[in-house]
Amino acid sequence: MMTLKSKSTEQLKGNIKGKVVLPLDASYDEVREIWNGMIDKRPAIIVQCQGADDVVHALAFARRNGLDISIRGAGHNIAGNAICDDGLMIDLSTMKNVRVDPDRRRAYVEPGVTLGVFDAAVQAHGLATPIGINSTTGIAGLTVGGGFGWLTRKYGMTVDNLISVEMVTVDGDLIRASEDQNADLFWAIRGGGGNFGVVTQFEFKLYPVGPEILAGLIVFPFDQAKQVLTKYREFVESAPEELNVWVVLRKAPPLPFLPEDVHGREVVVLPIFYSGDIEEGQKLIEPLRQFGDAHGEHIGVQPFVDWQQAFDPLLTPGARNYWKSHNFTELSDGALDSIIEFAGKLPSPQCEIFVGLIAGAPNRVAPDTMAWGHRDARFVLNVHARWDDARDDDTCITWAREFFKSSAPYASAGAYVNFMTEEEGDRVAAAYGANFARLVEIKKKYDPENVLHLNQNIKP
Numbered sequence: 086m087m088t089l090k091s092k093s094t095e096q097l098k099g100n101i102k103g104k105v106v107l108p109l110d111a112s113y114d115e116v117r118e119i120w121n122g123m124i125d126k127r128p129a130i131i132v133q134c135q136g137a138d139d140v141v142h143a144l145a146f147a148r149r150n151g152l153d154i155s156i157r158g159a160g161h162n163i164a165g166n167a168i169c170d171d172g173l174m175i176d177l178s179t180m181k182n183v184r185v186d187p188d189r190r191r192a193y194v195e196p197g198v199t200l201g202v203f204d205a206a207v208q209a210h211g212l213a214t215p216i217g218i219n220s221t222t223g224i225a226g227l228t229v230g231g232g233f234g235w236l237t238r239k240y241g242m243t244v245d246n247l248i249s250v251e252m253v254t255v256d257g258d259l260i261r262a263s264e265d266q267n268a269d270l271f272w273a274i275r276g277g278g279g280n281f282g283v284v285t286q287f288e289f290k291l292y293p294v295g296p297e298i299l300a301g302l303i304v305f306p307f308d309q310a311k312q313v314l315t316k317y318r319e320f321v322e323s324a325p326e327e328l329n330v331w332v333v334l335r336k337a338p339p340l341p342f343l344p345e346d347v348h349g350r351e352v353v354v355l356p357i358f359y360s361g362d363i364e365e366g367q368k369l370i371e372p373l374r375q376f377g378d379a380h381g382e383h384i385g386v387q388p389f390v391d392w393q394q395a396f397d398p399l400l401t402p403g404a405r406n407y408w409k410s411h412n413f414t415e416l417s418d419g420a421l422d423s424i425i426e427f428a429g430k431l432p433s434p435q436c437e438i439f440v441g442l443i444a445g446a447p448n449r450v451a452p453d454t455m456a457w458g459h460r461d462a463r464f465v466l467n468v469h470a471r472w473d474d475a476r477d478d479d480t481c482i483t484w485a486r487e488f489f490k491s492s493a494p495y496a497s498a499g500a501y502v503n504f505m506t507e508e509e510g511d512r513v514a515a516a517y518g519a520n521f522a523r524l525v526e527i528k529k530k531y532d533p534e535n536v537l538h539l540n541q542n543i544k545p
């Protein structure tokens with residue numbers, strides 16, 4: 086492992102407000118842990134930043150010492166690029182402030198904020214914006230990759246609601262980017278990932294949501310999967326955008342509303358979310374109950390912040406995870422058959438295939454408005470292989486890869502960079518499609534030496 090001269094690290098410590106963590110420090114192993122338990126990397130130095138000035142010092146130190154740089158928000162990304170071997174990790178998880186301006190419906194958010202912290206702060210004012218579905222995910226990585234969740238059909242992608250960012254460039258300049266200032270950089274940061282600089286503050290647009298919404302699950306037997314998925318496909322064609330319904334195929338967790346003999350068996354789950362008038366929502370979801378003979382359901386009025394944490398118990402940190410993802414414009418019969426075939430051979434009790442519905446507001450934005458340009462995508466599919474024992478790596482990874490291959494012919498162009506693994510570097514150009522060439526030009530302007538290359542890398 087690389088060791089740094091103690092004189093230079095002491096100097097860095099003296100310059101920053103946050104903390105420097107080195108391999109021999111007691112907190113080192115805890116600080117270098119990230120969500121995906123498969124990733125075990127050992128940085129030469131970790132800088133736990135307390136503000137933009139600390140980021141400037143960390144970047145300068147890394148460049149002076151010829152170190153690779155990784156950027157960590159909340160450390161959720163599956164590829165594990167938040168951390169690196171022998172380099173410097175800029176750890177932003179210590180920057181957790183959220184300021185809400187309820188009159189202007191704006192939130193100013195530091196990059197270490199998790200979705201749970203964000204939701205709690207904005208929901209205190211009855212406000213929200215579209216973000217992901219797991220409360221421990223980081224707002225930073227989610228936003229720079231695109232971002233979608235239950236509110237996306239109605240209000241768009243997370244990046245569609247980004248007003249401005251403050252960021253530190255690789256040369257150490259603290260700048261603001263918005264539609265009016267450094268507009269090219271603002272275009273790139275909305276989907277282009279961690280390629281262009283280190284964001285130290287995000288400004289989001291907010292909407293009145295809840296605080297109570299209608300949400301829950303209906304669980305159907307796996308042998309009715311084709312019927313349920315076909316009816317789902319028809320139903321979502323005309324469902325209003327306040328209503329979002331996803332599909333999850335997995336082995337049933339021991340949920341108390343399911344008969345015990347269903348626990349551990351393959352099921353089709355419809356997670357349902359409705360943010361409009363509750364009575365109206367009750368009527369709208371009624372047809373979903375007729376999709377088959379459900380094993381059970383658990384649907385009710387609940388605080389938005391509770392629903393935003395509903396899947397946390399299935400997504401705890403530390404397990405081994407391997408993901409693959411496609412976008413879909415349509416769910417063709419071939420796509421449904423492939424989903425059902427592979428959901429019928431899940432290699433572990435935690436593996437799942439999910440289909441997220443994003444049809445609505447995102448499709449009304451022109452594809453070249455910003456880096457995230459998959460404006461024809463109406464569904465995002467993720468095959469989520471998840472298991473505990475390293476001896477199951479091959480079986481679980483092979484299952485995910487084979488499903489990915491089998492479903493590929495039915496997918497539309499592009500891919501969601503936030504769901505890509507470390508080994509998918511050669512898929513980056515295809516993931517961005519027509520927007521890739523402009524991203525390369527902007528990368529050349531803001532990071533010509535590819536200082537920030539530990540990401541889904543856009544090479545200058």
Ligand SMILES: Cc1cc2nc3c(=O)[nH]c(=O)nc-3n(C[C@H](O)[C@H](O)[C@H](O)COP(=O)(O)OP(=O)(O)OC[C@H]3O[C@@H](n4cnc5c(N)ncnc54)[C@H](O)[C@@H]3O)c2cc1C
Pocket residue numbers: 120156157158159160161162163165166167168177196216217218219221222223224225226227228229230231232233234278279280282283284285400503504539540541
């Ligand atoms: C359990 C789980 C559930 C998820 N659910 C959803 C979902 O519902 N919707 C969705 O859209 N996505 C979802 N995701 C994907 C998620 O958006 C990405 O994993 C995202 O990268 C997480 O952000 P982070 O800050 O936690 O990640 P990190 O691993 O800390 O960062 C990921 C990358 O983002 C870049 N980055 C981070 N911070 C900054 C910054 N301040 N400035 C510049 N670049 C930065 C870096 O390149 C870094 O390597 C989910 C992921 C997991 C693991």
